[in-house]
Structures are given as C-alpha cells and as structure tokens.
Amino acid sequence: MSMIDQTSPDETAEPGVLSPxxxxxxxxxxxxxxxxxxxxxxxxxxxxxxxxxxxxxxxxxxxxxxxxxxxxxxxxxxxxxxxxxxxxxxxxxxxxxxxxxxxxxxxxxxxxxxxxxxxxxxxxxxxxxxxxxxxxxxxxxxxxxxxxxxxxxxxxxxxxxxxxxxxxxxxxxxxxxxxxxGSATTVKLINNLTFAAHVQTAVAAVQLGEKLGIQDRDLLAAVTACSADSVVFRHLQAIGGVEEFLAAAGPYLRKDVAAVEEVAAALGLDTGLLGEVVQSGPLPLTAQRR
Structure with a gap:
C-alpha cells in the first residue's frame, strides 16, 4: 500500500494522532x-x-x-x-x-x-x-x-x-x-465493466456445465482449482451459486454498468467487446434488458 512515512494526516493534528x-x-x-x-x-x-x-x-x-x-x-x-x-x-x-x-x-x-x-x-x-x-x-x-x-x-x-x-x-x-x-472513477468504471463481462462468461460456463450434466458446486470446485480460476468464480462458489450471487451483487452490477453506459454515451464512445459481452450474456445487467 502506498503510504507516506511519518506524515500527520492533518496539519493541526499532533504527531501520531489521527485526524478526526x-x-x-x-x-x-x-x-x-x-x-x-x-x-x-x-x-x-x-x-x-x-x-x-x-x-x-x-x-x-x-x-x-x-x-x-x-x-x-x-x-x-x-x-x-x-x-x-x-x-x-x-x-x-x-x-x-x-x-x-x-x-x-x-x-x-x-x-x-x-x-x-x-x-x-x-x-x-x-x-x-x-x-x-x-x-x-x-x-x-x-x-x-x-x-x-x-x-x-x-x-x-x-x-x-x-x-x-x-x-x-x-x-x-x-x-x-x-x-x-476523475481518473480513479474512470479506472473503476473500466474495471467494473470488465468484471461484469467476466460475470456473464462465468455464469455462461455454469449454465453450460448444467446442460452437460455437471452440478454447479462440482464445476465451481474444479474451475477454481484450474487455469480459469478467478475472483468471479470464487465469489460464485463462496456465496452458493448464480442466483445467490445475483441477489447480493445484482443491484451494484447494474448500477455500475449504467454508470459506464452513461459515460460512454456522453463521450460518444463504443465500449466494444466488453460492452457486447455484458449486453449479450445470460444475466440482465444492461438498461436494454432490465
């Protein structure tokens, strides 16, 4: 973590005392x-x-x-x-x-x-x-x-x-x-769109496993121990599955995707492949699909 050695957080604070x-x-x-x-x-x-x-x-x-x-x-x-x-x-x-x-x-x-x-x-x-x-x-x-x-x-x-x-x-x-x-929010919005795209691909993987007769818990246990392991798969595994994850994270995902869409529209930008994946994935995360 970036820290400043021996720096008081406020000019009026005594050394070693954290600012209110x-x-x-x-x-x-x-x-x-x-x-x-x-x-x-x-x-x-x-x-x-x-x-x-x-x-x-x-x-x-x-x-x-x-x-x-x-x-x-x-x-x-x-x-x-x-x-x-x-x-x-x-x-x-x-x-x-x-x-x-x-x-x-x-x-x-x-x-x-x-x-x-x-x-x-x-x-x-x-x-x-x-x-x-x-x-x-x-x-x-x-x-x-x-x-x-x-x-x-x-x-x-x-x-x-x-x-x-x-x-x-x-x-x-x-x-x-x-x-x-403003730069931190821009970076975070890009991160969030990437995360949402990964959520869509992870859920698609779980659904594919179901069609092929693999139970969700078994697929997630295997994938999190293999090369496709990721934060998203670990969240899905920890929370108990897709429905549970969507109930907990869905409002935040939709809000964050909407923020990216608003910024992109204001600047006339195409979000490209990331936007396409978020839009076309199995979960309704974009304004067009809510």
Whole structure:
C-alpha cells in the first residue's frame, strides 16, 4: 500500500494522532468502514438518519451529529460513501450539504462509483470553496472492509491524498493513485465493466456445465482449482451459486454498468467487446434488458 512515512494526516493534528473524520453513508459498505476507523482510534463524527445506526455507532464511540452541517464543521476530513450519484448530490450539494458548511482547507473523500462527470463537477464546486475532493472509488466487499483488505483508488491532489492515506489504511490494504480527479472513477468504471463481462462468461460456463450434466458446486470446485480460476468464480462458489450471487451483487452490477453506459454515451464512445459481452450474456445487467 502506498503510504507516506511519518506524515500527520492533518496539519493541526499532533504527531501520531489521527485526524478526526466526518462520515456520511454508513450503509452496507460504509458501516464496516466506520467500525474499522473507530477500532483504529480515529475520532469519528457520524451523520446517519436511521436511529438504529445512530445507536449502534454511538455505543462503539462515534459522535453522532444531528445534521450534515454539523458533521461538515466537525472534522477536516470528510468521508462519504453513498450508493448513487443522486445520493452524492444530496449529501454534498445545496445549502444544507457538506460543501456549504465544510471548513476551507477540508478534504472530501468520495467513495461511490458514479459517472465521472459527477465527480469532476463536485470537485469544481468544492474548489470554489477552497475544499479538495478526492475521487476514491473502492473495490471489494463488506467482508474485505472488516478485514482491512479493501482496495481504494485515488484521483486528485497528491497533498490531499498524503493527508488521508493514514486514515484510509484503517480499512484499506491497497491504495492506488491514478492521477487527476476523475481518473480513479474512470479506472473503476473500466474495471467494473470488465468484471461484469467476466460475470456473464462465468455464469455462461455454469449454465453450460448444467446442460452437460455437471452440478454447479462440482464445476465451481474444479474451475477454481484450474487455469480459469478467478475472483468471479470464487465469489460464485463462496456465496452458493448464480442466483445467490445475483441477489447480493445484482443491484451494484447494474448500477455500475449504467454508470459506464452513461459515460460512454456522453463521450460518444463504443465500449466494444466488453460492452457486447455484458449486453449479450445470460444475466440482465444492461438498461436494454432490465
């Protein structure tokens, strides 16, 4: 993992003391991040709408803030983990959003996978207020977060990345810098389209095995020990099969494929073979087939 030796995550923090973090988006992916931050001794100011989430994290030591305004003012580093671009806009924008109330010089770490233009617009709006946005999509599962093995891609200013990497290390074992803001999301979208294409080919392989009389569990046990082994096949094996995988990952796959389609359409790009495989595979992952 990329780390900066003996670098305090915030200019005002004492040596060896981790900067306070404001956190919004303690859902299926964000909640284990908050757990890891608290376990690492990071002071966390959390905004959450659901009472059960507030109670759970208050018991773990988080400071529960009553509004986005309060959480924005509480910490120099703000981490947001929404599900969609619409949620990101609601959290960050408008008179009640984070950008309107964050302290100048703050850093916003944005973990959602959303269209690239949404990230660039957010960064531009933030820069006008002397706030830095880091484009930081993630790759991994909630279990990987709890184990501290998440992958985080970072696009944006190097100085801001230096500040936040010691904090992200609470839940990420791999941090990859990709260049300017927006670049990390672009890389993640390409990764996600490739992953979706692989899901389609893996499911097609399972279906072919069924037609030839091979039970799913036997095929997956064999393939994961052979040259075609992959993350997708291991996910299918671990979760119990195609239907279980689609139920758990389907909403995220469809959202990510839609984001790629939106970016490609805006730029007039053809996603080529990857797009064809995702479109024509056995699972309904594209807008045309939902």
């Amino acid at each position: 973090v404001g956190f919004v988006g303690a859902g299926s992916m964000g909640a284990p991040m908050v757990e890891r931050l608290l376990a690492a001794g990071v002071p966390v100011h959390l905004y959450a709408r659901r009472a059960e989430v507030q109670a759970r994290f208050a018991e773990l030591g988080a400071v529960i803030e009553p509004s986005l305004e309060r959480v924005a003012a509480a910490a120099p580093v703000l981490i947001v983990c929404p599900f969609s671009a619409a949620q990101l806009a609601e959290i960050a924008g408008g008179p009640d959003g984070l950008l309107a109330h964050a302290t100048p010089g703050s850093v916003v770490v944005q973990h959602a996978t959303v269209p690239t233009e949404a990230i660039r617009q957010l960064a531009a709006d933030a820069a006008a207020r002397d706030i830095t946005v880091l484009d930081a999509p993630i790759s991994g599962t909630s279990a990987a977060i709890l184990a501290g093995r998440l992958t985080v891609l970072i696009g944006g200013a190097a100085a801001a990345a230096d500040r936040v990497e010691p904090l992200l290390a609470a839940y990420a074992s791999t941090i990859v810098r990709t260049g300017e803001v």
